[in-house]
Amino acid sequence: MSDIGKRRYWVFDLDGTLTRPVHDFARIRTELGLAPNSDILASLAALPSPQRERQMALLDELELFYAEQTEPASGVVELLDLLYLRDCRLGILTRNSQTVALRALTAIGADCYFDVQDVLGRDEVRPKPDPQGIELLLARWCTTPDNAVMVGDFRYDLEAGKTCGTATIHIDHGVHTPWPELTDLRITSLSQLLEIL
Numbered sequence: 001m002s003d004i005g006k007r008r009y010w011v012f013d014l015d016g017t018l019t020r021p022v023h024d025f026a027r028i029r030t031e032l033g034l035a036p037n038s039d040i041l042a043s044l045a046a047l048p049s050p051q052r053e054r055q056m057a058l059l060d061e062l063e064l065f066y067a068e069q070t071e072p073a074s075g076v077v078e079l080l081d082l083l084y085l086r087d088c089r090l091g092i093l094t095r096n097s098q099t100v101a102l103r104a105l106t107a108i109g110a111d112c113y114f115d116v117q118d119v120l121g122r123d124e125v126r127p128k129p130d131p132q133g134i135e136l137l138l139a140r141w142c143t144t145p146d147n148a149v150m151v152g153d154f155r156y157d158l159e160a161g162k163t164c165g166t167a168t169i170h171i172d173h174g175v176h177t178p179w180p181e182l183t184d185l186r187i188t189s190l191s192q193l194l195e196i197l
């Protein structure tokens with residue numbers, strides 16, 4: 001898709017997209033007593049009350065702990081700076097809580113590029129691959145999907161973008177088989193994206 005660089009409305013996944021992919025989902029699953037590779041949010045949602053509430057509180061604690069240790073993806077500040085200078089609107093759509101997302105953005109020096117209300121977590125909207133978060137941001141920004149890009153490192157990010165009708169960029173760390181049917185542009189780092197833009 002040749003017009004990606006001209007689009008002015010950018011929605012980013014957080015973990016493994018703007019941050020280094022060190023968020024330790026495997027350790028979080030172990031601490032919560034979940035099966036390897038299980039969907040954390042779906043597994044907790046299926047628990048009976050009050051175990052569900054207890055485990056969700058523990059998840060919040062673990063995520064805050066890992067957010068403090070977040071490191072920036074290579075090229076992240078340079079990329080956000082370029083988009084900011086081009087007058088782009090930037091948002092975040094994450095399966096984390098908004099509190100954890102803001103903590104991680106601060107840790108990587110990127111909080112200044114985002115309005116707090118444009119950082120959407122699991123308590124603001126339905127989690128990806130549901131496109132509700134992208135739709136909400138586009139409505140708030142008074143724009144349409146053909147002016148927007150969704151950037152992420154996982155299938156859920158790309159599915160959310162495709163369902164909504166935005167362009168999609170896959171940051172491919174080489175851990176998953178690529179999803180060409182969901183991807184308009186596949187790159188291996190934000191630094192590479194910076195060169196293209």
Ligand SMILES: [Mg+2]
Nearest residue numbers: 013015016153
């Ligand atoms: Mg991710």
